[in-house]
Amino acid sequence: MSKRYLNGLSKQLSKADKPIVFWDTCSLLDIFRFAYRDSLNPNELKSYLLLLDKIEKGEIISISSELVLHEYNSNIGIVKNEYSSSINKTNSLIAKHFELINLFRTTTKNKLDISGLNLINDLENLSKRISKKTYFVREEKKFNKFAHFRVKNYMAPAARKGEYKDCYIWGTCLSLADKLKQSKPIFFLTKNISDFYVDKKDIHPDIVSDCTINNVKVTTDCGLIIGFLSQL
Numbered sequence: 001m002s003k004r005y006l007n008g009l010s011k012q013l014s015k016a017d018k019p020i021v022f023w024d025t026c027s028l029l030d031i032f033r034f035a036y037r038d039s040l041n042p043n044e045l046k047s048y049l050l051l052l053d054k055i056e057k058g059e060i061i062s063i064s065s066e067l068v069l070h071e072y073n074s075n076i077g078i079v080k081n082e083y084s085s086s087i088n089k090t091n092s093l094i095a096k097h098f099e100l101i102n103l104f105r106t107t108t109k110n111k112l113d114i115s116g117l118n119l120i121n122d123l124e125n126l127s128k129r130i131s132k133k134t135y136f137v138r139e140e141k142k143f144n145k146f147a148h149f150r151v152k153n154y155m156a157p158a159a160r161k162g163e164y165k166d167c168y169i170w171g172t173c174l175s176l177a178d179k180l181k182q183s184k185p186i187f188f189l190t191k192n193i194s195d196f197y198v199d200k201k202d203i204h205p206d207i208v209s210d211c212t213i214n215n216v217k218v219t220t221d222c223g224l225i226i227g228f229l230s231q232l
Helices: 006-013 025-033 042-056 066-102 119-132 141-152 164-180 205-214 222-230
Strands: 002-004 020-023 061-065 134-137 186-189 216-219
Touching: 002 006, 006 134, 006 164, 020 025, 020 164, 025 066, 025 119, 042 119, 042 222, 061 066, 061 164, 066 119, 066 134, 066 164, 119 134, 141 164, 164 186, 164 205, 164 216, 186 222, 205 216, 216 222
Parallel strands: 002 134, 020 061, 020 186, 061 134, 186 216
Antiparallel strands: none
């Protein structure tokens, strides 16, 4: 993990011209949510693991905002509690099924306790390995000004709910892209469909315009990033 100011980081990366993944808060917290949210495809976790491998090999650069790090640390306890609650409910359901099964069996079947498989430790290790290899852009006033402008003018990602923090993080990504002006794309990985998209498929026109100018690609699918890297 490294915290860097934008100017210093952009100078360091200016000659690399490598693809970049820029994480928002949800894309990192969802590492834990894969286990209990029906809306998240477990197969995408495989893409996260593949992306981590590419990051550790230096094939793609991992960057985020210092604000994302703050938001992650503020919400990770809640996410872990949701995970624990989900595990407890699942264990209760499994125990109930084994109790019913044993009514019809002469040989008693022992129930399975999935909490003992320690999936939470594997997910936490994945999160830590990603963070370890990620540059976090330090907070600066220019990002505040960008966020204020977007919220004031109801521009995505503040078009619907006035999301200041999302605008701040998005502005950080765009500022980085503007500084680098590289040929390889910057992938902004988000799970925030409600603020960055018009619907589940179409990205908001404000965001599309930003992406076109700055060579940034917004995606909710980590697999798309892996697909791009496989073509290099």
